[in-house]
Amino acid sequence: MTDTYDPNALVDRWLPIWEQRGIFEAGGPDDERPRKYVVDMFPYPSGDLHMGHAEAFSIGDAIARFAMMRGANVLHPIGWDSFGLPAENAAFRRGLDPRDWTYANIAVQAESFRRFGISFDWRTRLHTSDPQYYRWTQWIFLRLYRQGLAYRKASLVNWCPVDQTVLANEQVIAGRCERCDSVVTKRNLTQWFFAITRYADRLLEDMVPLEGRWPEHVLTMQRNWIGRSTGAHVDFAVQGRLEPVRVFTTRPDTLYGATFFVVAADSALADELCADDRRAEFTSYVETVRSESEIERMREDRPKTGVFLGRHAINPLSGERIPVYAADYVLAEYGTGAIMAVPAHDQRDLDFARAFSLPVRMVVDTGNADPALTGIATTGDGVLVNSGPYDGLRKAAAIQRVTDDLAAKGLGEPAVTYRLRDWLLSRQRYWGAPIPIVYCDACGEVAVPDDELPVRLPESGYSLRPEGGLSPLQSATDWVRTTCPRCGGEARRDTDTMDTFVDSSWYFLRYPSAHDERQAFDPGQLRRWAPVDQYVGGVEHAILHCLYSRFLVKVLHDAGDLDFVEPFEALINQGQVIMAGASMSKSKGNLVNLQEEIAKYGPDAVRVTMLFAGPPEDDIDWADVSPTGSGKWLARVWRLSGEIGRAALESDPGSGTSHLRQVTHRTIDEVTRLMTGSRFNVAIARLMELTSALRKAVDGGAMDSPAEAAAVREGGEALARMLSVFAPFVAEDSWARMGQQPTVHEAGWPTADPALVVQDVVTCVVQVAGKVRDRLQVSAQIGAEELRSIALTTDGARRALDGRGVQTVIVRPPKLVNIVPV
RNA sequence: GCGAGAGUGGCGGAACAGGCAGACGCGCCGGACUUAGGAUCCGGUGCCCUCGGGCGUAGGGGUUCGACUCCCCUCUCUCGCACCA
Numbered sequence: 001m002t003d004t005y006d007p008n009a010l011v012d013r014w015l016p017i018w019e020q021r022g023i024f025e026a027g028g029p030d031d032e033r034p035r036k037y038v039v040d041m042f043p044y045p046s047g048d049l050h051m052g053h054a055e056a057f058s059i060g061d062a063i064a065r066f067a068m069m070r071g072a073n074v075l076h077p078i079g080w081d082s083f084g085l086p087a088e089n090a091a092f093r094r095g096l097d098p099r100d101w102t103y104a105n106i107a108v109q110a111e112s113f114r115r116f117g118i119s120f121d122w123r124t125r126l127h128t129s130d131p132q133y134y135r136w137t138q139w140i141f142l143r144l145y146r147q148g149l150a151y152r153k154a155s156l157v158n159w160c161p162v163d164q165t166v167l168a169n170e171q172v173i174a175g176r177c178e179r180c181d182s183v184v185t186k187r188n189l190t191q192w193f194f195a196i197t198r199y200a201d202r203l204l205e206d207m208v209p210l211e212g213r214w215p216e217h218v219l220t221m222q223r224n225w226i227g228r229s230t231g232a233h234v235d236f237a238v239q240g241r242l243e244p245v246r247v248f249t250t251r252p253d254t255l256y257g258a259t260f261f262v263v264a265a266d267s268a269l270a271d272e273l274c275a276d277d278r279r280a281e282f283t284s285y286v287e288t289v290r291s292e293s294e295i296e297r298m299r300e301d302r303p304k305t306g307v308f309l310g311r312h313a314i315n316p317l318s319g320e321r322i323p324v325y326a327a328d329y330v331l332a333e334y335g336t337g338a339i340m341a342v343p344a345h346d347q348r349d350l351d352f353a354r355a356f357s358l359p360v361r362m363v364v365d366t367g368n369a370d371p372a373l374t375g376i377a378t379t380g381d382g383v384l385v386n387s388g389p390y391d392g393l394r395k396a397a398a399i400q401r402v403t404d405d406l407a408a409k410g411l412g413e414p415a416v417t418y419r420l421r422d423w424l425l426s427r428q429r430y431w432g433a434p435i436p437i438v439y440c441d442a443c444g445e446v447a448v449p450d451d452e453l454p455v456r457l458p459e460s461g462y463s464l465r466p467e468g469g470l471s472p473l474q475s476a477t478d479w480v481r482t483t484c485p486r487c488g489g490e491a492r493r494d495t496d497t498m499d500t501f502v503d504s505s506w507y508f509l510r511y512p513s514a515h516d517e518r519q520a521f522d523p524g525q526l527r528r529w530a531p532v533d534q535y536v537g538g539v540e541h542a543i544l545h546c547l548y549s550r551f552l553v554k555v556l557h558d559a560g561d562l563d564f565v566e567p568f569e570a571l572i573n574q575g576q577v578i579m580a581g582a583s584m585s586k587s588k589g590n591l592v593n594l595q596e597e598i599a600k601y602g603p604d605a606v607r608v609t610m611l612f613a614g615p616p617e618d619d620i621d622w623a624d625v626s627p628t629g630s631g632k633w634l635a636r637v638w639r640l641s642g643e644i645g646r647a648a649l650e651s652d653p654g655s656g657t658s659h660l661r662q663v664t665h666r667t668i669d670e671v672t673r674l675m676t677g678s679r680f681n682v683a684i685a686r687l688m689e690l691t692s693a694l695r696k697a698v699d700g701g702a703m704d705s706p707a708e709a710a711a712v713r714e715g716g717e718a719l720a721r722m723l724s725v726f727a728p729f730v731a732e733d734s735w736a737r738m739g740q741q742p743t744v745h746e747a748g749w750p751t752a753d754p755a756l757v758v759q760d761v762v763t764c765v766v767q768v769a770g771k772v773r774d775r776l777q778v779s780a781q782i783g784a785e786e787l788r789s790i791a792l793t794t795d796g797a798r799r800a801l802d803g804r805g806v807q808t809v810i811v812r813p814p815k816l817v818n819i820v821p822v
Numbered sequence: 823g824c825g826a827g828a829g830u831g832g833c834g835g836a837a838c839a840g841g842c843a844g845a846c847g848c849g850c851c852g853g854a855c856u857u858a859g860g861a862u863c864c865g866g867u868g869c870c871c872u873c874g875g876g877c878g879u880a881g882g883g884g885u886u887c888g889a890c891u892c893c894c895c896u897c898u899c900u901c902g903c904a905c906c907a
Contacts, residue, residue, distance in 0.1 A: 217902070220826055224903055231907085249907060262907090302905085334906045341907085347823090348905055419906055539901090612847070614835055619900095624834050626848045632862095633847085639862090673838085682836065685846035692846095699863080765842050770888045772842055799874085810887050816841050820887050 007602020010729040041537025045105035065725040069749040077124035077511035088431035128503035134433035135454030136520035227419025248335035253398035256387035257363035264332035275310025432497030440484035535568035575619035604727035605631035641734035665756035768800035791817035
């Protein structure tokens with residue numbers, strides 16, 4: 001055993017031993033230990049692991065290892081989210097097949113994970129781009145298809161002109177492509193959707209039990225994303241149209257304040273309603289609107305525009321005739337694509353009314369100044385005015401009454417709308433799971449039978465680059481040409497592939513039976529493991545990935561495949577690793593290379609630095625933290641273990657109650673609690689304190705006395721066991737240096753002796769007028785009366801009182817006395 | 823604009839339930855050992871000070887014997903959403 005601390009040599013020493021013993025493999029069905037399923041969001045193979053991976057997986061590993069050390073049967077799996085557009089683009093840039101590029105990266109990442117010492121059960125390893133995996137992604141698609149939850153629809157979709165593909169709403173950030181930042185345009189294409197909106201209410205309701213277990217802001221983001229609004233549908237007759245036009249409003253109480261009517265300019269309805277003499281103006285307006293980018297449309301200070309359509313709508317309750325406009329501030333996709341405009345109580349309507357000199361009629365008196373004069377719409381509570389039979393009602397009562405009256409007359413009904421849209425999953429790209437549908441001239445749209453899955457991606461030999469909005473798979477003509485599973489006639493395959501979020505929204509169901517060739521997931525295994533007890537990953541997936549996973553689990557539950565409705569019982573979003581105040585990027589030149597950091601400090605020091613920097617959810621600025629400092633601490637532990645190792649193994653700390661034993665057991669007690677709350681930074685601070693206490697004892701000659709040496713050994717061994725969850729290599733080597741057999745990871749979490757945790761003597765603070773004036777060492781069991789009289793006679797108290805009398809004394813034995821002078 | 827969260831030393835951050843503010847670490851200062859130190863070990867380190875104390879958790883007010891912690895107002899920052907009717 002060498003005496004020079006070389007962190008990277010420890011990796012080579014212990015990795016083969018751990019792997020040979022299989023110590024991180026989950027127990028089988030007969031394993032009686034309590035089970036825990038810990039999942040890190042699986043990586044995307046875009047290159048080697050980076051600093052962000054190191055942080056996320058350090059957190060997940062600490063959680064998984066802590067559970068293992070406490071005697072749980074832990075499933076800690078790993079896989080790769082290996083389909084997707086970035087890999088495809090990167091491969092084409094290099095003139096490579098996406099498959100080769102992807103699997104080469106996976107190999108590199110897997111080896112990096114190994115050497116980083118993450119406690120994965122490698123038997124679970126899966127890749128979403130394996131036919132053995134995407135076969136079941138296709139099976140899940142068909143599961144939704146048969147339930148009517150997957151459907152095809154021609155619609156105006158978000159189009160990224162650079163990536164040449166359709167994007168889900170969720171992938172458009174402020175009008176730009178999430179991936180390449182180019183300005184998104186619109187296209188009319190027939191696309192596949194999952195009907196996630198049908199699950200909107202359940203996605204909302206089922207969040208209640210997640211309170212306190214998921215980050216609050218993630219729940220808020222999901223709620224906002226779903227965007228449930230309650231109100232009413234109201235039918236307005238429009239001249240020259242048989243059917244009334246329906247609007248959605250959250251403020252039916254303001255119906256008498258509607259002074260005009262607006263339909264979305266780009267909707268079919270606007271086109272239909274346009275009067276002949278307005279056609280020219282309307283057409284040119286729509287052209288202007290269409291040519292504007294999303295960015296321009298979303299400019300905050302953008303003036304309201306629109307055109308009068310030459311018709312009027314009839315207010316169903318008041319009978320008033322109001323003009324109908326087309327405008328781009330009304331969205332075709334939200335609600336019904338038409339609104340009643342109440343300028344007095346809606347700022348957007350007011351802005352439009354002022355731009356077009358339309359009347360503004362206040363119908364709810366909120367006590368604020370008239371919006372017609374101020375230009376500020378009022379939205380608060382108030383009393384109805386100018387509203388015929390509803391005058392005098394308060395807002396809430398009026399909403400109820402108006403809605404009821406509309407319903408009674410068949411002119412409307414209570415309604416709920418959502419911001420959430422159905423999940424658009426078709427992608428005109430090569431590197432994804434093909435959609436398992438064929439089109440037959442005789443039978444139409446036909447599902448590929450389950451036993452013909454997977455529909456494999458054609459291997460190569462085609463131009464696989466996206467062109468002109470056509471899926472690259474269209475050029476694979478002999479792949480496209482197939483036979484209809486129903487009639488045996490000629491048929492064509494769907495040439496789109498699925499959004500990779502489909503792949504990643506069910507992988508945690510596959511892990512426990514990752515290589516099962518008969519089914520997507522094993523219900524028996526899932527009964528043992530699922531749902532995921534702890535999920536760890538970046539906040540960038542707080543909406544998309546988490547919402548889609550929640551949706552899919554509910555669908556599979558309803559299909560009778562699963563007996564739970566939420567995939568992730570608890571969620572931690574780790575912060576980002578940044579450098580010198582900015583997110584890392586090659587162009588900023590502030591990229592920190594993970595492998596270089598590991599080469600310099602060893603994997604353990606990098607892990608400890610990540611976890612010690614602050615709470616897991618906080619960002620880490622690598623410029624503010626010190627891998628050197630973490631490395632120094634680990635080296636201290638390692639050297640200490642060598643000194644402890646020279647003391648006799650068999651010595652027993654016995655029943656001694658030395659100060660050091662108390663420190664050890666209090667540390668165990670506290671670190672155990674801190675780990676339960678994922679308070680890794682504080683837990684590490686406590687372990688550092690224990691290290692210093694042990695160092696001090698050894699330097700003070702403790703090793704010369706058998707009893708004291710035994711207490712040092714007890715502390716050192718407890719330290720190694722606890723350290724193992726953060727710094728597995730150093731902990732393991734220290735364990736061996738103290739003369740113990742491998743491995744520390746099987747040694748179990750130390751147990752605190754309650755007798756040593758309880759403080760028998762405590763420090764009592766003596767305050768005068770709330771300021772600390774003295775400190776006392778008193779028995780933890782001291783009575784209030786006794787403590788009061790001792791406190792009053794302390795030097796500090798007497799000096800501070802300076803002859804003044806005592807008004808009252810607050811005694812909180814044994815920790816505090818506060819003397820209040822006259 | 824709307825919603826959520828956060829402001830503590832030079833820096834990252836501690837403070838369980840209203841009871842010793844600044845644990846632990848970085849940085850800095852000093853010392854020991856040393857041919858040497860970018861190794862190791864030990865000590866110091868919120869600010870001011872007449873060495874008794876005074877001030878101090880963004881700012882202002884309040885509740886309390888006692889407030890980083892609870893309440894109100896203001897300021898600043900971060901994140902999310904952003905014409906969603």
